[in-house]
Amino acid sequence: MSHSHDRTISVEALARVEGEGAMHVEVADGRVEQVQLRIYEPPRFFEAMLRGRTYLEPPDITARICGICPVAYQLSAINAIESLCGIGTPEGTPMPDGIRQLRRLLYCGEWIESHVLHIFLLHAPDFLGYQGAIEMAADHRELVEMALRLRKAGNQLLEVVGGRAIHPINVRVGGFHRAPTRAELQEMVPELLWGREAAIAATRLVAGFEFPELDQGHTFAALRPEPESLPPGATGYPIEDGRLVTSTGLDVPIAAWPEHFHEEHIEHSTALHGRMTDGGTYLVGPAARFNLNADRLPSEIAELAAEVGCAEAVTNPFRSIVVRAIETVYAYDEALRLIDAYERPETPAVEVRPVAGTGHGATEAPRGILYHRYSLDEEGLITDAVIVPPTSQNQPAIEEDLLEFVQAHLHLDDDALQWQCEQAIRNYDPCISCSTHFLDLTVRRR
Amino acid sequence: MTLGIGRPTVAVWKFASCDGCQLSLLSAEDELLAIAGEIEIAYFLEATREVKEGPYDISLVEGSITTPADAERIREVRSISTTLITIGACATAGGIQALRNFGDVETFRSLVYARPEYVDTLADSTAIAEHVPVDLELRGCPIETSQLVEVINAILAGRKPVTPTHSVCVECKLRGNLCVAVAHGTPCLGPVTQAGCNARCPAFDRGCYGCFGPAESPNSASLATWLEEEFEVDHPDLVRLFRSFNADAPAFRRESRRHEPEEVAT
Numbered sequence: 001m002s003h004s005h006d007r008t009i010s011v012e013a014l015a016r017v018e019g020e021g022a023m024h025v026e027v028a029d030g031r032v033e034q035v036q037l038r039i040y041e042p043p044r045f046f047e048a049m050l051r052g053r054t055y056l057e058p059p060d061i062t063a064r065i066c067g068i069c070p071v072a073y074q075l076s077a078i079n080a081i082e083s084l085c086g087i088g089t090p091e092g093t094p095m096p097d098g099i100r101q102l103r104r105l106l107y108c109g110e111w112i113e114s115h116v117l118h119i120f121l122l123h124a125p126d127f128l129g130y131q132g133a134i135e136m137a138a139d140h141r142e143l144v145e146m147a148l149r150l151r152k153a154g155n156q157l158l159e160v161v162g163g164r165a166i167h168p169i170n171v172r173v174g175g176f177h178r179a180p181t182r183a184e185l186q187e188m189v190p191e192l193l194w195g196r197e198a199a200i201a202a203t204r205l206v207a208g209f210e211f212p213e214l215d216q217g218h219t220f221a222a223l224r225p226e227p228e229s230l231p232p233g234a235t236g237y238p239i240e241d242g243r244l245v246t247s248t249g250l251d252v253p254i255a256a257w258p259e260h261f262h263e264e265h266i267e268h269s270t271a272l273h274g275r276m277t278d279g280g281t282y283l284v285g286p287a288a289r290f291n292l293n294a295d296r297l298p299s300e301i302a303e304l305a306a307e308v309g310c311a312e313a314v315t316n317p318f319r320s321i322v323v324r325a326i327e328t329v330y331a332y333d334e335a336l337r338l339i340d341a342y343e344r345p346e347t348p349a350v351e352v353r354p355v356a357g358t359g360h361g362a363t364e365a366p367r368g369i370l371y372h373r374y375s376l377d378e379e380g381l382i383t384d385a386v387i388v389p390p391t392s393q394n395q396p397a398i399e400e401d402l403l404e405f406v407q408a409h410l411h412l413d414d415d416a417l418q419w420q421c422e423q424a425i426r427n428y429d430p431c432i433s434c435s436t437h438f439l440d441l442t443v444r445r446r
Numbered sequence: 447m448t449l450g451i452g453r454p455t456v457a458v459w460k461f462a463s464c465d466g467c468q469l470s471l472l473s474a475e476d477e478l479l480a481i482a483g484e485i486e487i488a489y490f491l492e493a494t495r496e497v498k499e500g501p502y503d504i505s506l507v508e509g510s511i512t513t514p515a516d517a518e519r520i521r522e523v524r525s526i527s528t529t530l531i532t533i534g535a536c537a538t539a540g541g542i543q544a545l546r547n548f549g550d551v552e553t554f555r556s557l558v559y560a561r562p563e564y565v566d567t568l569a570d571s572t573a574i575a576e577h578v579p580v581d582l583e584l585r586g587c588p589i590e591t592s593q594l595v596e597v598i599n600a601i602l603a604g605r606k607p608v609t610p611t612h613s614v615c616v617e618c619k620l621r622g623n624l625c626v627a628v629a630h631g632t633p634c635l636g637p638v639t640q641a642g643c644n645a646r647c648p649a650f651d652r653g654c655y656g657c658f659g660p661a662e663s664p665n666s667a668s669l670a671t672w673l674e675e676e677f678e679v680d681h682p683d684l685v686r687l688f689r690s691f692n693a694d695a696p697a698f699r700r701e702s703r704r705h706e707p708e709e710v711a712t
Contacts, residue, residue, distance in 0.1 A: 013491055014491075016491075016492065016493065016494070016495065020460060041462075042461070042462040042512045042513045042516060042567065043512075043555070043558065043559070043565055043567060044462055044512070044542070044543040044571075045543065045546060045551075045554040045555065045557070045558050046542075046558075047557060047558050048546075048549075048553065048554035048555075048557040048558055049542065049543070049545040049546065049554070051557075053686060054683075054686065057686070060655065060690070061542060061690070064464050064466075064541070064542045064587065064691065065464060066464050066465065066466075067463075067464040067465040067466020067467070067468075067469045067588060068465060068466075068469060070464075070466070117469075117472065121472060121493065122492075125494075131494045131495040131496035132490075132493050132494025132495060132496060133493060133494070134479075134482045134487055134493060134494060135494065135496065137479055137482070141479070144479065145479070148475040148476075148478060148479070149475065151473075151475060152475040152476075155473060155475070163646050163647070163649070163650045163652075164643075164646055165473060166466040166469060166470065166473070166588040167466060167587060167588055167657075169646050169647050169650060169652060169655075170650045170652070176650075177647075177650045177651050177652040178650040178651040178652070265559050265561045348651075419495075422495070
């Protein structure tokens, strides 16, 4: 079977991804003819449900799109609504430094929680040859215990700032319901200091994994913040805001999104596929952020990146796990800087009055750019909503990667090929719950 | 399954949901490895490729039923599970996606998808218990990890789990929260919402927004009257308040319906 020229490989339900998807590969005469990621996660129609709700509700409602990255949804929604309503804009109501610090700090917690989940519990078992993290723990107990402690620190940041790790309750349009005190944040410092050192050790560890060769020359897209827009204490790597930049030279404000990107509906997927307006595919996520913003890393972290083989742009998707680890170090480091500089705002939120019109917002979810657009009427009721999650944007590029990867690895038997394809898909930490708008693997060799 | 002895096999299933409730199991950082030593994780796709065939002693079910295929799949899950536990608001009440139950799903489908004919969906998002018998329900959007650990402990010890059915108000008193409704005039669903979250929102100066669904015997109508008369919450906002993550739980569904504008007869 494995040496025939025609074969079909099929994974009915992909493991260690967030949500439900399948993969289907068709091989005829030794050529890979088709690769499909099938996202069969049932659609939930969030954009339709938001119509008729008020401008204050998207943070709580859209958080429920994803249990792994709810803060991304909350803050992308808030950016869209606040920009429309004149908050934090050049002519509008200024957003107090303390609130902006808390938002970035909260997001650091989510990056830590999500990245550590993916690096150690979902992806590392592929590199070390285990079915999952529980099985891996039998031989690598200290490693798994370190990962759980690293992740717990991220979740504690989410608890202290957001009031809850999954679907934080303290986030609102205009700011927070209650701003934590300096003392409450200071209590986190010893564990964050441990976490920064542990994450550095973890980065060196994952950099020692074996990485299959793959380089597709993808276009990268990420946010890039303007230095003057950063809250006190922050360094300039993109997290909760920024301009939209690409490796092909695009540099525009978020409001220009619809002119440059669009989504298509493909039959095998309940996820919409993201494309650039010129029809090209592109990638968002840790590698895109790093390749477009490495100059924004603090010097010690840039030195760590160079030490672990990321001195240049990272174009092999299998090395994305190393970038995720570098970003975990960054998130710990940035959280410490923000806590050190934190001044509790006088009021936890600024008043936001609705303005009729359309607002755009984007943030860097752990998996890449998450774009939201809302239209409001005069009373502040939502008349239209558009949400573009990172995995939808990456899906066409993932399929291109798989096509190339399967073609180069047809000598493998079906079981080995299936596992490596799954590993290749997990390079992108696909979030199917988000994108439903993901994976069984079927490879058909005819 | 004989309670209290052996190493039960556990399966984790996902239907329409955000993954947050099953993530709560992976978020039990202090207990996860100890739990994994006491139970056999036989099917948990988010955590492992290893799939052991059923039947299973315990099935944890996340998500609601929204497609014809899932309506069939939940019957199969029930048939191979000794104890079936639903985890979270989607599985116990239909979740946020049950907002479609109050509108027209055809409109929803064509608003989101350019090619609606590619998408197979049911008109309503429904709780697991509307399809198969459920042995235990864990509330919350998301569930609390501590409650999930309590249920697993109870099953291992062969005792009944302690999951209170009183209201969030009791938790506020136990925690020593200032009442946000009385002190600040903040609209709060705490009096009619089931406990379990340790009154997180009031502890952050926010009114409860009902993540755990209706408490036992909630007087939702009385609370709605209070909110309308004392807090000046208008009817559309009352509808929205009761119509969120547990919109289709019967007590909240009735209350939101009561404040909808009456249909104009034609």
